[in-house]
Amino acid sequence: xxxxxxxxxxxxxxxxxxxxxxxxxxxxxxxxxxxxxxxxxxxxxxxxxxxxxxxxxxxxxxxxxxxxxxxxxxxxxxxxxxxxxxxxxxxxxxxxxxxxxxxxxxxxxxxxxxxxxxxxxxxxxxxxxxxxxxxxxxxxxxxxxxxxxxxxxxxxxxxxxxxxxxxxxxxxxxxxxxxxxxxxxxxxxxxxxxxxxxxxxxxxxxxxxxxxxxxxxxxxxxxxxxxxxxxxxxxxxxxxxxxxxxxxxxxxxxxxxxxxxxxxxxxxxxxxxxxxxxxxxxxx
Amino acid sequence: xxxxxxxxxxxxxxxxxxxxxxxxxxxxxxxxxxxxxxxxxxxxxxxxxxxxxxxxxxxxxxxxxxxxxxxxxxxxxxxxxxxxxxxxxxxxxxxxxxxxxxxxxxxxxxxxxxxxxxxxxxxxxxxxxxxxxxxxxxxxxxxxxxxxxxxxxxxxxxxxxxxxxxxxxxxxxxxxxxxxxxxxxxxxxxxxxxxxxxxxxxxxxxxxxxxxxxxxxxxxxxxxxxxxxxxxxxxxxxxxxx
Numbered sequence: 001x002x003x004x005x006x007x008x009x010x011x012x013x014x015x016x017x018x019x020x021x022x023x024x025x026x027x028x029x030x031x032x033x034x035x036x037x038x039x040x041x042x043x044x045x046x047x048x049x050x051x052x053x054x055x056x057x058x059x060x061x062x063x064x065x066x067x068x069x070x071x072x073x074x075x076x077x078x079x080x081x082x083x084x085x086x087x088x089x090x091x092x093x094x095x096x097x098x099x100x101x102x103x104x105x106x107x108x109x110x111x112x113x114x115x116x117x118x119x120x121x122x123x124x125x126x127x128x129x130x131x132x133x134x135x136x137x138x139x140x141x142x143x144x145x146x147x148x149x150x151x152x153x154x155x156x157x158x159x160x161x162x163x164x165x166x167x168x169x170x171x172x173x174x175x176x177x178x179x180x181x182x183x184x185x186x187x188x189x190x191x192x193x194x195x196x197x198x199x200x201x202x203x204x205x206x207x208x209x210x211x212x213x214x215x216x217x218x219x220x221x222x223x224x225x226x227x228x229x230x231x232x233x234x235x236x237x238x239x240x241x242x243x244x245x246x247x248x249x250x251x252x253x254x255x256x257x258x259x260x261x262x263x264x265x266x267x268x269x270x271x272x273x274x275x276x277x278x279x280x281x282x283x284x
Numbered sequence: 285x286x287x288x289x290x291x292x293x294x295x296x297x298x299x300x301x302x303x304x305x306x307x308x309x310x311x312x313x314x315x316x317x318x319x320x321x322x323x324x325x326x327x328x329x330x331x332x333x334x335x336x337x338x339x340x341x342x343x344x345x346x347x348x349x350x351x352x353x354x355x356x357x358x359x360x361x362x363x364x365x366x367x368x369x370x371x372x373x374x375x376x377x378x379x380x381x382x383x384x385x386x387x388x389x390x391x392x393x394x395x396x397x398x399x400x401x402x403x404x405x406x407x408x409x410x411x412x413x414x415x416x417x418x419x420x421x422x423x424x425x426x427x428x429x430x431x432x433x434x435x436x437x438x439x440x441x442x443x444x445x446x447x448x449x450x451x452x453x454x455x456x457x458x459x460x461x462x463x464x465x466x467x468x469x470x471x472x473x474x475x476x477x478x479x480x481x482x483x484x485x486x487x488x489x490x491x492x493x494x495x496x497x498x499x500x501x502x503x504x505x506x507x508x509x510x511x512x513x514x515x516x517x518x519x520x521x522x523x524x525x526x
Contacts, residue, residue, distance in 0.1 A: 159392065159401070162385060162389050162392070162393060163393060163396060165382070165384065165385060166382045166385060166389075166393050169382040169383060169384050169385060170380055170381070170382050170383070172358075172376065172380060173376065173380040173381070173382060173436075174382075174393075175358065176356060176358070176373075176374050176376060176380070176437075177393050177394055177396045177397075177436065177440070178396045178397035178440070179393070179396050
């Protein structure tokens with residue numbers, strides 16, 4: 001029972017981080033139709049930048065906030081490089097692969113090849129049903145839930161959110177209504193950067209990151225996003241939770257070395273299953 | 285409000301050009317539009333007066349939609365000049381609502397460029413949209429979606445409304461109902477309308493003037509009532525219609 005609770009809670013918590021990454025994929029895809037392969041790099045930059053700011057003596061909360069803002073700006077720059085002008089969609093996809101490789105090179109040059117980590121916000125770990133839960137898991141839960149609520153509000157209630165959804169829904173009609181779809185694409189990349197950056201900031205205290213951690217993060221995030229056909233932020237959260245929980249149970253009851261293999265197998269099964277009822281919007 | 289768009293080498297605004305009458309809300313001069321090497325429009329000159337209802341008829345592929353897309357700024361002309369005195373809003377072919385968004389959100393987004401976002405006046409124009417206001421627009425019937433598309437364009441408070449294929453895919457009764465609303469709107473608000481229509485009979489019945497576009501050129505123009513009895517027009521576009 002104790003182990004079960006521990007695996008479940010850590011699984012939910014890591015799942016929320018995957019959900020943040022997955023939503024980054026979704027928001028960028030919905031507005032620009034680009035699958036952003038550099039999404040994992042946002043998380044890596046988030047962890048690295050927080051690490052450096054902490055080393056420079058900045059307070060924890062400020063460092064983490066600044067790191068998220070910095071990665072949002074990186075996202076904006078990546079977005080401009082990826083979709084500016086009349087770049088064909090396929091070329092944009094390849095550009096994001098290039099940006100992901102470039103990010104690894106930059107990460108290696110600045111932060112080296114040894115894994116880096118930092119401790120999360122100070123405070124005691126706590127015990128639920130006899131299971132020791134690190135405080136960072138609770139922080140992840142609070143931070144990601146706050147983000148989800150914020151996004152639900154922005155997209156469900158605000159005029160700006162509706163305009164962004166309109167770009168995803170029908171770019172041609174959005175343009176006719178005077179919405180600058182290209183600029184919305186840039187904003188989507190910025191949002192994807194912020195979400196990916198936050199994921200990295202939150203996960204680094206639990207699993208040390210290296211310059212090339214972006215690929216596995218991107219794969220898990222993509223797998224979670226594909227649950228909703230890359231189009232639904234809500235289903236991306238569900239996907240993230242499924243992957244997080246399965247990963248922890250596999251690692252706990254079976255072997256940690258199998259967790260990636262199981263995640264990928266699950267991805268294949270999900271793809272086969274959902275290809276029967278969800279079409280990738282716009283890619284038919 | 286005075287807007288002037290120019291293409292090609294000419295950059296003259298309407299105010300500097302005596303050719304544009306003061307009661308003109310929209311005019312084109314020798315407009316050329318190309319898709320790569322393919323000429324879609326050549327030397328097209330049309331004008332729409334303030335509060336006027338004008339039809340643009342012609343066969344498939346004549347360039348009618350191209351002209352409207354150029355007027356609304358989606359397609360850039362290769363040459364010629366467009367003069368716009370006021371605001372233009374476009375009701376695109378196939379209605380193009382935002383299917384996942386509610387009717388009300390669809391309407392509110394029509395005011396994205398500015399102005400009031402209150403959809404109230406639209407519910408007065410098309411009362412049946414009021415009870416559908418919180419439904420996703422994608423679930424509406426074709427006729428209701430056409431109303432949403434028209435109202436979304438009207439939310440921009442335009443001086444001229446361009447409508448692409450009002451009747452496409454709609455039942456005749458629905459079409460005549462929407463067409464009646466359009467005429468009413470034109471009379472009450474003085475909104476000018478440029479109507480592109482496959483159904484020439486309908487278009488000529490509700491407009492005062494019309495252009496016939498053939499192979500990217502204006503083939504004929506005149507009063508709708510004259511064109512409707514013109515033998516050539518009858519043979520080409522009203523064939524089989526009494």
